[in-house]
Amino acid sequence: MTRSRATLALATTAASAAFLAPALPASAAVTKGLQDQEMTVNQPGLTPAFLTAAQEANVGLVRFNTRWDGQASAPDPAQVAAIKAFATKAAAAGIGSIEVSPNISGDASFNPRGKGRGPKATDKISQDAYRAYIRALATALKDVPVARFYSAINEPNWFRHIPQRGGAILYRRLHNIAYEEIKAVDPAAKVLFGELLPYARPTSKSYPHGQSADPGAFVREALGLTKSWKGRGRTASYAVKADGVSLHTYDFQADPSRKSSKRGRDAWVHANLDWAKADLRKAARTKRLPSAAAKRIYLTEFAYKTSGSDKLSTSKASSYLKKAWTVAKKQKVRSFLWYQLRDPTSTDELWQSGLQTRDGGVRSTWTTFKGLR
Template sequence: MTRRSRSITTTAGAALAAAALLPAAASAAPVKGLQDQEMTVNRPELTSAYFTAAKEAKVGFTRFNIRWDGKSRVPDAGQLQAIKAFAAQAPAHGITAIQIAPNVSGDASFNPRRKKGPTAASKISVSAYKSYIRAVAQELKDMPVARFYAPLNEPNWFRHIPARGAGTVYRKIHNTAWSQVKAVDPKAKILFGELLPYERAKSRNYPYGQSTDAGTFVREVLGLDSKWRAKRGTKRSTYTVKADGVSLHTYDFKANPNKKRKDRDDWTQANLGYAKADLARAARTKRISSSAAKRIYLTEFAYKTKGSDKISTSKASTYLKRAWTIAKRYKVRTFLWYQLRDPTSTDEIWQSGLQSSAGASRKTWTTFRGLR
């Protein structure tokens, strides 16, 4: 195959992959997604097992978090190579799209105990991010799958972006990703948000909190008041974000997804209708497009198998079916479960495998496979 024909084949494949993520009809189910960083990046010897499981469950979408410290201009080359190796095999196993979400795991100085903490701008460099995200997109642009980018993972958590000025920094980061990724990979899609659903409760140790509600954060980013109208004195040219869709994390570990939360700014699975309605209100200000506000991607959902947030596998299976029904009702584009297997490290707080760490199936895995 010549170099020219190889390029044409790759481009056509990516176009077909992008089409596969668009539901064919209003009643179409979301594309199933699955993420397991250990199986796909950290321990490549497990990638084959991941592919086998993903194909069995008819998974079409895989997500990756990549490391960024908030200051570096250069991405982790090893992580990008692992993702490229995964993507080369993905279409053969039914995976037609990959999402990249840089993750800033800040140290305690991002949100110190009993202190107000630093400004977001002192910890997150927008100019460094410009070089960083362009390098990422340049390296991954030829993957034979549709490429989706969420500029930062869970920006409304203060350990990712400090609270003071977070909305401004995130808006700049997001629009930087739009311009830099599209410059080198015009077919890539940029998703606004990647938001965790609710604020963590204030406590004696954290009197200033640890995170912000999804709805509250969106208004901060877009310069809107509590009624989703433009705040006086804010300019649309300053507060507009360019996006192809909205990415949400709707996990609510112990809650019945059929039972709404009272605070409609908590964008959990139960409150997905509130989220969709309020995003439509935001779009009326023209600070995010109506087309982007309608395209909702759920990119983290799970029930935990260990720890204080654990529920029984039987209950998790029942709740998963209900959550899927809600996702279909609101016509979201993707529904991604976080972790195929429990991590092997016992120090990992987030344990939410559909399978055990050794690969033994749970009832939730049987349920996930059967979702249609």
């Protein structure tokens, strides 16, 4: 998650309970996913409309971001209650799985402007607090009888989530903490490595050291691998446990089926999925990433914007969405999730990518999404 759309994960509401539903299929079929934090958490009055739409589109996975400031030892109880309340109502819509990914709501001090390198990641983020936080989150949701997927941190390769200095190393530690704590209280839950932002933002005068890292480079640093994906140091010091790998593959205005010189191999955008899978297999051969996890790829964020400098025409977005789904099926990923059912109600929100308008009006992208099989 990037830009001010992180604000969508901040508002909260309350309720509770759970439902029984099947897990993501183990077959090669791609599970269709959808996320809309505003409709499912921030404004519960919109949840019935989301559920109706999800049922129409045959959605099997819904994703949530929970807020974390890097220091709190417990999740916001109202956000947790909202997720549980959503699960209560989702059974009739055929939604069988949820994914939960904490979003670090870092401020500008995480990646300050200017020539300085910025703070160390460990100066801003407490591992002890995270251990308590993720255990409390998993404990709160463990009795929800729906398949539960977790990612340790949303888009850890964005420096506003984890500072650049030591960020990849800290992420590896947080991921392993998440795996240990979640499995201790909820062995049936799945913990995914990654949740990676798809490309590095270019450097600039304001940010000479950048604002994010390419996922390929970030993974190598986290796992202690060379540019050629060979291990350095002790494998035990760099290894992670994981049930799968989650990627965000959005690439605004780009044809998802055509590689471009604009993005290098380390940018794991949708058109580069085959490269990403190949490099993850290389990582697995070093024993620092489980080989089974490297084969289980979940695409947990994809979209085209409906406004702003990255806006794509609705007709082209609809065409590209069809191509993206075809690529996802060809690459045999486990899930393909679109971010936002509706445009956010606030026009100040920079991330607008609704399949529908903010008042529920139908776009051709929504018709296309519903028809994906």
